[in-house]
Amino acid sequence: MNTSKVAMGRRSFIKSVSLAGGGMVIGFSWLASCKQKEAHVAVAQELPKEWFEMNGFLKIGDNGLVTIYSPNPEIGQNVKTSMPMLIAEELDVDWGDVLVEQAPLNTDVFTRQLAGGSQSIRQGWESLRTAGATAKQMLKQAAAEAWQVPVSEITTENGIITHTGTGNSAGYGEMASAAAQLDIPEEITLKEKRDFKIIGTSRKNVDGKKIVTGQPLYGLDIQRDDMLIAMVVHPPAFGMQLKSLDASEAKNMPGIKDVITVDTYTEDQSKSAFDTSAFTKLVVVVGESTWQVMQAKKAVKAEWELAPEIENEMHIFGRTMTVNHPAGLENTNTHKAQMVDMGPERAQIERKDGDPEKAFQNAAKVVERSYSCPFLAHNPMEPMNFFAHVTDDHAELVGPIQTPEIMEQSVADRLGLPLEKVDIMMTRMGGGFGRRLYGHFLVEAAVISQTMKAPVKLVYTREDDMTHGTYRPAYRATYKAALDENNELIGFHVIAGGIPESPLAANRFPAGAVDNYLAESWAIESNITTGAFRAPRSNFIAGAEQSFLDELAEIVGKDPIQFRLDLLQRSIDKPVGENNDYDPLRYKGVLELVRDKSGWNNQDASKNRGVSAYFCHNSYVAQVLDIEMEGDKPVVQDVYCAIDCGIVVNPDAASNLAEGGIVDGIGHAMYSAITFKEGKPEQQNFDRYRLIRHSEAPKRIQVDFVQNDIDPTGLGEPPFPPIMGALANAMYQATGKRYYDQPFNAAQPVIG
Amino acid sequence: MAAFTLKINGERHEVDVDPSTPMLWVLRDHLNLVGTKYGCGIAQCGACTIHVDGDAVRSCQLPISSAEAYEMTTIEGLSENGDHPVQKAWLEHDVPQCGYCQAGQVMSAAALLKSNPSPSDQDIDSTMNGNICRCGTYTRIKAAIKSASGQ
Numbered sequence: 071m072n073t074s075k076v077a078m079g080r081r082s083f084i085k086s087v088s089l090a091g092g093g094m095v096i097g098f099s100w101l102a103s104c105k106q107k108e109a110h111v112a113v114a115q116e117l118p119k120e121w122f123e124m125n126g127f128l129k130i131g132d133n134g135l136v137t138i139y140s141p142n143p144e145i146g147q148n149v150k151t152s153m154p155m156l157i158a159e160e161l162d163v164d165w166g167d168v169l170v171e172q173a174p175l176n177t178d179v180f181t182r183q184l185a186g187g188s189q190s191i192r193q194g195w196e197s198l199r200t201a202g203a204t205a206k207q208m209l210k211q212a213a214a215e216a217w218q219v220p221v222s223e224i225t226t227e228n229g230i231i232t233h234t235g236t237g238n239s240a241g242y243g244e245m246a247s248a249a250a251q252l253d254i255p256e257e258i259t260l261k262e263k264r265d266f267k268i269i270g271t272s273r274k275n276v277d278g279k280k281i282v283t284g285q286p287l288y289g290l291d292i293q294r295d296d297m298l299i300a301m302v303v304h305p306p307a308f309g310m311q312l313k314s315l316d317a318s319e320a321k322n323m324p325g326i327k328d329v330i331t332v333d334t335y336t337e338d339q340s341k342s343a344f345d346t347s348a349f350t351k352l353v354v355v356v357g358e359s360t361w362q363v364m365q366a367k368k369a370v371k372a373e374w375e376l377a378p379e380i381e382n383e384m385h386i387f388g389r390t391m392t393v394n395h396p397a398g399l400e401n402t403n404t405h406k407a408q409m410v411d412m413g414p415e416r417a418q419i420e421r422k423d424g425d426p427e428k429a430f431q432n433a434a435k436v437v438e439r440s441y442s443c444p445f446l447a448h449n450p451m452e453p454m455n456f457f458a459h460v461t462d463d464h465a466e467l468v469g470p471i472q473t474p475e476i477m478e479q480s481v482a483d484r485l486g487l488p489l490e491k492v493d494i495m496m497t498r499m500g501g502g503f504g505r506r507l508y509g510h511f512l513v514e515a516a517v518i519s520q521t522m523k524a525p526v527k528l529v530y531t532r533e534d535d536m537t538h539g540t541y542r543p544a545y546r547a548t549y550k551a552a553l554d555e556n557n558e559l560i561g562f563h564v565i566a567g568g569i570p571e572s573p574l575a576a577n578r579f580p581a582g583a584v585d586n587y588l589a590e591s592w593a594i595e596s597n598i599t600t601g602a603f604r605a606p607r608s609n610f611i612a613g614a615e616q617s618f619l620d621e622l623a624e625i626v627g628k629d630p631i632q633f634r635l636d637l638l639q640r641s642i643d644k645p646v647g648e649n650n651d652y653d654p655l656r657y658k659g660v661l662e663l664v665r666d667k668s669g670w671n672n673q674d675a676s677k678n679r680g681v682s683a684y685f686c687h688n689s690y691v692a693q694v695l696d697i698e699m700e701g702d703k704p705v706v707q708d709v710y711c712a713i714d715c716g717i718v719v720n721p722d723a724a725s726n727l728a729e730g731g732i733v734d735g736i737g738h739a740m741y742s743a744i745t746f747k748e749g750k751p752e753q754q755n756f757d758r759y760r761l762i763r764h765s766e767a768p769k770r771i772q773v774d775f776v777q778n779d780i781d782p783t784g785l786g787e788p789p790f791p792p793i794m795g796a797l798a799n800a801m802y803q804a805t806g807k808r809y810y811d812q813p814f815n816a817a818q819p820v821i822g
Numbered sequence: 823m824a825a826f827t828l829k830i831n832g833e834r835h836e837v838d839v840d841p842s843t844p845m846l847w848v849l850r851d852h853l854n855l856v857g858t859k860y861g862c863g864i865a866q867c868g869a870c871t872i873h874v875d876g877d878a879v880r881s882c883q884l885p886i887s888s889a890e891a892y893e894m895t896t897i898e899g900l901s902e903n904g905d906h907p908v909q910k911a912w913l914e915h916d917v918p919q920c921g922y923c924q925a926g927q928v929m930s931a932a933a934l935l936k937s938n939p940s941p942s943d944q945d946i947d948s949t950m951n952g953n954i955c956r957c958g959t960y961t962r963i964k965a966a967i968k969s970a971s972g973q
Contacts, residue, residue: 147919281921
């Protein structure tokens with residue numbers, strides 16, 4: 071690859087760019103030079119002889135090829151395609167002339183290089199388009215100077231610059247050298263949405279060819295000269311720690327370099343909420359090859375003892391929270407009993423409208439139902455791993471991480487290196503689902519490399535991965551509805567909690583639609599560690615709430631979609647309370663769209679259908695799911711999904727993501743659980759941990775998007791939570807039985 | 823340690839490793855054929871699927887000591903230019919999300935179509951049930967297999 075022509079530092083750090091039209095100032099910085107790796111060469115064109123760096127986001131070759139750096143970590147949400155599409159749109163380049171490379175962590179150029187919260191497109195919407203538009207403006211300026219014409223008369227299309235008056239025309243490649251010498255324009259105009267040519271059109275995954283031909287893309291694929299393989303042995307149960315180690319046999323096995331113990335953090339180290347508090351002292355086996363290390367791991371003789379209570383102060387986005395892990399070995403049966411015992415006397419009120427006590431006293435009928443779900447392991451298909459090469463004054467880290475910027479600090483603190491001496495490169499991730507927000511494995515790899523004075527790839531086995539914690543919490547919620555003699559909903563009470571946090575979102579629907587409303591939360595401390603799992607909290611409470619509303623609709627004798635629409639209409643006409651955090655019009659929009667697309671109103675009465683709708687991560691999703699019984703086995707047939715996430719950048723890929731969320735939601739609600747006996751996870755691999763398989767996926771999934779001009783909101787998470795409600799409601803239609811406790815099909819055998 | 827001669831993707835390879843080493847780790851650690859993926863190590867997820875004399879086999883369960891007799895094909899050797907009908911169908915349907923399991927899915931699908939050129943939905947379900955996709959691309963995988971089979 072040729073070097074950039076741009077001098078270091080010449081255009082560094084213009085911290086804000088004002089946008090024409092709104093005069094908006096956005097946090098956006100430029101750096102002339104940044105570190106790049108991993109060329110994407112899916113295009114059959116020849117690479118240019120010379121590249122010209124326009125800004126930190128893109129460079130243009132002398133033949134017109136454009137390389138765009140995708141800033142955010144790719145976990146399967148397809149940002150490595152859709153984020154560059156935003157840049158290419160405003161650059162006015164032919165997508166076929168674009169190569170995409172993953173950018174490394176570079177806080178001088180990029181902001182929020184994080185995969186989480188369904189925020190990549192939403193928060194990159196302005197800055198990525200600005201990056202493309204600014205480069206385009208520089209190319210136009212260069213052409214204007216070359217042709218001695220006003221820049222305002224110059225137009226661009228598909229990588230061609232044209233001045234109609236003089237008949238001049240040039241490709242981007244011809245102007246790139248001159249354009250790269252120009253100052254960054256202080257004002258640019260972004261396209262009108264109606265002029266989009268790339269945004270809103272389906273573009274294939276830029277890594278597709280590499281994926282289906284097995285090219286190295288993932289952290290686990292990294293190979294370096296003299297690289298050692300490291301594996302951890304962690305305590306077998308939560309609430310235990312290392313007492314003593316006998317590694318004599320393991321150390322003498324073939325290919326084994328050493329068996330060491332590693333403290334993931336120093337005692338006085340300041341921790342973030344993305345650091346872990348479980349198993350922070352590890353036995354580590356280091357050797358030449360994975361299989362040798364796996365065998366030696368089995369020969370490690372470690373004694374474990376009960377760990378004391380742990381209190382951690384953890385920082386998250388400027389706040390500090392205290393996390394308490396009690397001592398002891400926990401059991402799922404005890405957890406269940408503890409959760410059932412939690413009532414209002416141990417809860418705190420999150421929201422209260424009207425006089426719910428009176429409403430329930432005066433009710434003609436009170437309906438009460440409880441729902442629960444177990445802990446879940448994220449189980450991305452690529453187990454946790456990371457490459458680290460730490461020397462006296464530098465740390466190079468390469469691998470799968472959703473929070474590189476946050477973990478860079480943890481590594482720097484742990485190694486005692488300044489931040490600028492820690493370099494992190496993100497690889498394509500074999501799934502994330504929230505698990506890779508918590509990068510203890512990256513710190514571990516760094517400490518192991520520092521100790522061994524060698525480049526190291528840390529590899530977790532599936533068992534290590536599944537038993538290490540950071541689980542989706544276990545939750546429970548009890549809903550109560552007060553109905554008057556006309557079956558009108560006059561009071562609503564939800565009390566919800568979990569281990570170790572509550573899933574409640576007190577200001578979401580049906581808050582705002584009921585005069586007398588009470589929402590309460592409780593939590594139980596645990597030493598089993600938990601973390602964000604695709605659509606945290608929503609991934610339980612959506613299904614619980616939507617199952618309850620379904621049962622209520624039946625009790626009051628209303629169509630389940632109409633029942634929801636009526637409540638939403640109430641929230642539009644005469645909203646209760648001030649803090650309702652949803653837009654009832656958009657909520658109604660997705661319900662009406664799914665009603666129409668699924669043919670709900672003219673359906674065959676024999677169909678077993680369930681509906682559900684939910685708002686989270688700034689987006690609205692409604693789903694209808696059909697089940698047919700094959701013997702005594704419920705089989706999911708069609709799923710219809712309506713989404714309002716604003717402008718859809720890459721429609722087919724967006725459908726794919728929604729289809730995945732639906733399959734994921736059905737699978738976890740139906741089959742998956744982590745349970746504990748004496749602190750030990752009872753599922754350690756896919757022989758006992760059930761994930762959804764081919765034959766259990768819906769036969770057909772149809773995804774429809776609400777068409778509007780609203781700036782994009784989230785998509786990775788929103789299709790996941792509501793499907794659990796649609797599933798439970800369709801299961802009721804199919805079996806005559808309500809399903810309250812996940813996993814619904816706990817008795818199903820494992821298929822392998 | 824012992825020396826083995828393997829036939830992989832039409833080439834011969836000499837490897838000196840412990841006889842118990844599964845082909846998965848021989849491919850990944852010793853031959854730098856990392857397209858074959860580790861997912862579970864106990865033949866439950868299918869990420870490590872390769873072809874052994876044309877049949878889909880979980881390479882995590884095949885020790886090198888039993889592998890010398892066979893012609894093995896990995897994802898890297900499925901086609902010369904990534905243009906096997908299954909690979910083309912995967913791209914046409916833009917199947918992958920994270921992509922990690924897809925090499926195993928493609929290898930299972932290619933073996934299925936070789937033995938059953940026109941599989942029914944049930945044939946696809948029963949063959950592909952051994953390959954987990956955590957991202958949930960199952961409906962696209964099925965559509966791609968049907969495309970590749972000309973259905």
